[in-house]
Amino acid sequence: xxxxxxxxxxxxxxxxxxxxxxxxxxxxxxxxxxxxxxxxxxxxxxxxxxxxxxxxxxxxxxxxxxxxxxxxxxxxxxxxxxxxxxxxxxxxxxxxxxxxxxxxxxxxxxxxxxxxxxxxxxxxxxxxxxxxxxxxxxxxxxxxxxxxxxxxxxxxxxxxxxxxxxxxxxxxxxxxxxxxxxxxxxxxxxxxxxxxxxxxxxxxxxxxxxxxxxxxxxxxxxxxxxxxxxxxxxxxxxxxxxxxxxxxxxxxxxxxxxxxxxxxxxxxxxxxxxxxxxxxxxxxxxxx
Amino acid sequence: xxxxxxxxxxxxxxxxxxxxxxxxxxxxxxxxxxxxxxxxxxxxxxxxxxxxxxxxxxxxxxxxxxxxxxxxxxxxxxxxxxxxxxxxxxxxxxxxxxxxxxxxxxxxxxxxxxxxxxxxxxxxxxxxxxxxxxxxxxxxxxxxxxxxxxxxxxxxxxxxxxx
Numbered sequence: 001x002x003x004x005x006x007x008x009x010x011x012x013x014x015x016x017x018x019x020x021x022x023x024x025x026x027x028x029x030x031x032x033x034x035x036x037x038x039x040x041x042x043x044x045x046x047x048x049x050x051x052x053x054x055x056x057x058x059x060x061x062x063x064x065x066x067x068x069x070x071x072x073x074x075x076x077x078x079x080x081x082x083x084x085x086x087x088x089x090x091x092x093x094x095x096x097x098x099x100x101x102x103x104x105x106x107x108x109x110x111x112x113x114x115x116x117x118x119x120x121x122x123x124x125x126x127x128x129x130x131x132x133x134x135x136x137x138x139x140x141x142x143x144x145x146x147x148x149x150x151x152x153x154x155x156x157x158x159x160x161x162x163x164x165x166x167x168x169x170x171x172x173x174x175x176x177x178x179x180x181x182x183x184x185x186x187x188x189x190x191x192x193x194x195x196x197x198x199x200x201x202x203x204x205x206x207x208x209x210x211x212x213x214x215x216x217x218x219x220x221x222x223x224x225x226x227x228x229x230x231x232x233x234x235x236x237x238x239x240x241x242x243x244x245x246x247x248x249x250x251x252x253x254x255x256x257x258x259x260x261x262x263x264x265x266x267x268x269x270x271x272x273x274x275x276x277x278x279x280x281x282x283x284x285x286x287x288x
Numbered sequence: 289x290x291x292x293x294x295x296x297x298x299x300x301x302x303x304x305x306x307x308x309x310x311x312x313x314x315x316x317x318x319x320x321x322x323x324x325x326x327x328x329x330x331x332x333x334x335x336x337x338x339x340x341x342x343x344x345x346x347x348x349x350x351x352x353x354x355x356x357x358x359x360x361x362x363x364x365x366x367x368x369x370x371x372x373x374x375x376x377x378x379x380x381x382x383x384x385x386x387x388x389x390x391x392x393x394x395x396x397x398x399x400x401x402x403x404x405x406x407x408x409x410x411x412x413x414x415x416x417x418x419x420x421x422x423x424x425x426x427x428x429x430x431x432x433x434x435x436x437x438x439x440x441x442x443x444x445x446x447x448x449x450x451x
Contacts (some may be wrong), residue, residue: 081346
């Protein structure tokens with residue numbers, strides 16, 4: 001352990017982190033600090049202690065296999081833009097470019113972005129369309145959960161306070177994958193609305209997810225089912241009328257929040273337009 | 289009695305060990321640099337990672353010092369604007385470009401811009417204006433409208449043709 005005081009523990013292993021949590025149940029896990037320390041500075045939260053995961057090397061490992069990538073939860077967003085991850089996970093590299101600022105990307109972590117549970121975080125829609133799973137560890141053992149099962153409500157996850165997100169496993173997909181968002185500026189700490197789309201011609205699959213267009217990031221199965229039936233997979237093309245209908249369904253089946261950033265109607269419209277444009281772009285690039 | 293003060297610790301700032309005494313566990317690096325170590329060149333802006341006025345380098349990477357728990361920076365190499373400046377009081381090429389282009393008005397954002405830009409141009413020699421705009425997205429200026437800042441950084445990023 002690097003530092004072991006009643007209120008602040010700076011740990012070097014997962015075992016030390018879980019031990020520190022047992023003796024300081026009031027302390028919050030923190031890694032990059034880009035959400036928790038910001039909230040502390042603004043007076044939104046007032047943690048009675050911290051367990052810093054910054055130097056847990058077990059949680060910064062990356063394993064790139066042929067069919068999947070396992071990323072330690074402590075890997076930073078900046079690492080998604082570098083090799084080997086940028087090539088292995090193109091969707092996350094695209095999203096990372098729209099993620100916060102350079103300074104924030106150097107500190108914010110993949111685990112933290114998931115554990116936040118807020119619907120406006122950048123990575124969750126991407127992890128949903130990639131069917132990612134998250135590994136959680138606690139004193140009671142290890143469990144692996146699909147990202148969609150972690151997301152319960154705005155800022156609410158099924159992660160137990162004693163549990164630690166230790167890694168994320170992401171199946172590699174072929175074909176088109178892209179991310180779009182609307183927001184006040186690239187570097188704002190939230191997105192107004194975002195979308196991730198995967199079109200995998202080898203598996204004949206279309207998957208779409210939205211950020212900040214429902215209480216959690218969500219997939220839109222109604223739009224996916226429609227697209228699966230509408231695509232001509234032999235030529236990898238989609239009629240323009242089907243792209244319009246796909247966008248309409250994405251807008252219809254989301255449940256956007258209404259807040260100071262945007263009205264529910266604006267978010268629904270943005271989701272509709274982004275979905276239509278992105279699926280059109282996807283099939284244009286696949287048929288090229 | 290419960291106390292939330294940490295034991296004394298040492299931060300390595302601008303190549304020198306600096307003793308921090310009586311800091312609370314929750315204190316961020318920005319606050320420790322300014323109010324305990326007297327290094328007021330690093331500016332206090334939004335305190336939630338939006339404005340970049342507090343940018344410092346930790347192990348060569350630009351980060352927001354307001355989001356860093358100070359005690360977790362023990363053992364890291366911290367560089368502030370005071371350490372970036374040449375010790376003889378002269379200006380770096382980047383700073384001279386800021387002066388030449390008039391890339392500041394009130395100057396409050398300038399230390400953060402210099403720290404961000406110096407790291408950026410090291411990684412992106414001959415960066416285009418577009419690349420600089422994207423790379424410096426983490427720093428806000430409320431006076432200049434950015435045009436002069438981008439022009440200054442672009443000139444500083446130019447690498448003379450070796451041939």
